[in-house]
Amino acid sequence: GQQLNQSPQSMFIQEGEDVSMNCTSSSIFNTWLWYKQDPGEGPVLLIALYKAGELTSNGRLTAQFGITRKDSFLNISASIPSDVGIYFCAGPNSNNNDMRFGAGTRLTVKP
Amino acid sequence: NAGVMQNPRHLVRRRGQEARLRCSPMKGHSHVYWYRQLPEEGLKFMVYLQKENIIDESGMPKERFSAEFPKEGPSILRIQQVVRGDSAAYFCASSSYRVQNTEAFFGQGTRLTVV
Numbered sequence: 001g002q003q004l005n006q007s008p009q010s011m012f013i014q015e016g017e018d019v020s021m022n023c024t025s026s027s028i029f030n031t032w033l034w035y036k037q038d039p040g041e042g043p044v045l046l047i048a049l050y051k052a053g054e055l056t057s058n059g060r061l062t063a064q065f066g067i068t069r070k071d072s073f074l075n076i077s078a079s080i081p082s083d084v085g086i087y088f089c090a091g092p093n094s095n096n097n098d099m100r101f102g103a104g105t106r107l108t109v110k111p
Numbered sequence: 112n113a114g115v116m117q118n119p120r121h122l123v124r125r126r127g128q129e130a131r132l133r134c135s136p137m138k139g140h141s142h143v144y145w146y147r148q149l150p151e152e153g154l155k156f157m158v159y160l161q162k163e164n165i166i167d168e169s170g171m172p173k174e175r176f177s178a179e180f181p182k183e184g185p186s187i188l189r190i191q192q193v194v195r196g197d198s199a200a201y202f203c204a205s206s207s208y209r210v211q212n213t214e215a216f217f218g219q220g221t222r223l224t225v226v
Contacts, residue, residue: 033214033215035217040222041219041220042115042117042202042217042218042219042220043154043202043217044217045214045215045216045217048214088153088154093156095167097159097166097167097169098144098156098159098167098170099144099156099204099215100156101146101153101154101155102153103152103153104153
């Protein structure tokens with residue numbers, strides 16, 4: 001089945017720094033979704049991308065849908081402590097019946 | 112709050128008991144998905160349902176697990192004769208269309224602990 005590979009697995013950064021994480025796949029995706037999960041909570045949708053090459057922002061977050069449709073990145077600018085959490089990329093399975101998730105990037109922000 | 116509602120938030124069951132997890136989708140959403148998350152791992156798809164129909168249950172164990180989404184009321188994930196390995200967070204998501212065309216929104220999850 002389609003696999004989503006996220007990197008890095010974890011990041012430890014200082015408050016105020018910018019963050020970049022990405023997601024790659026061996027298969028083409030028609031949609032890329034980025035979610036954030038806080039401890040003990042469900043994933044919350046951050047950004048949805050629907051077109052190859054699309055660049056979308058949501059506040060300090062920016063995500064891009066790769067031209068090849070096999071990758072996407074998420075950038076966070078000027079990180080703050082509440083950015084701590086796990087960031088997941090996701091995309092529709094090839095049968096379009098569900099979403100496949102990457103293993104996540106765990107972000108720690110030191111004040 | 113018109114979001115996806117799951118209950119209970121926490122559920123403790125002894126080995127051999129049954130666990131029933133409930134999910135009320137967002138208003139207007141007729142597509143429901145159940146996922147399981149083990150500690151330190153991503154979300155694994157279990158089952159996709161529309162009203163009164165199971166569309167895809169390829170991610171659900173063949174035994175002891177079942178799901179339904181009746182015409183009226185919430186979607187239910189049922190785990191019979193629970194074992195310690197069933198301990199996990201179970202998340203429900205809903206969407207207005209199939210996920211290739213729209214986003215899915217998640218509930219806060221039910222954390223099942225089997226003792």
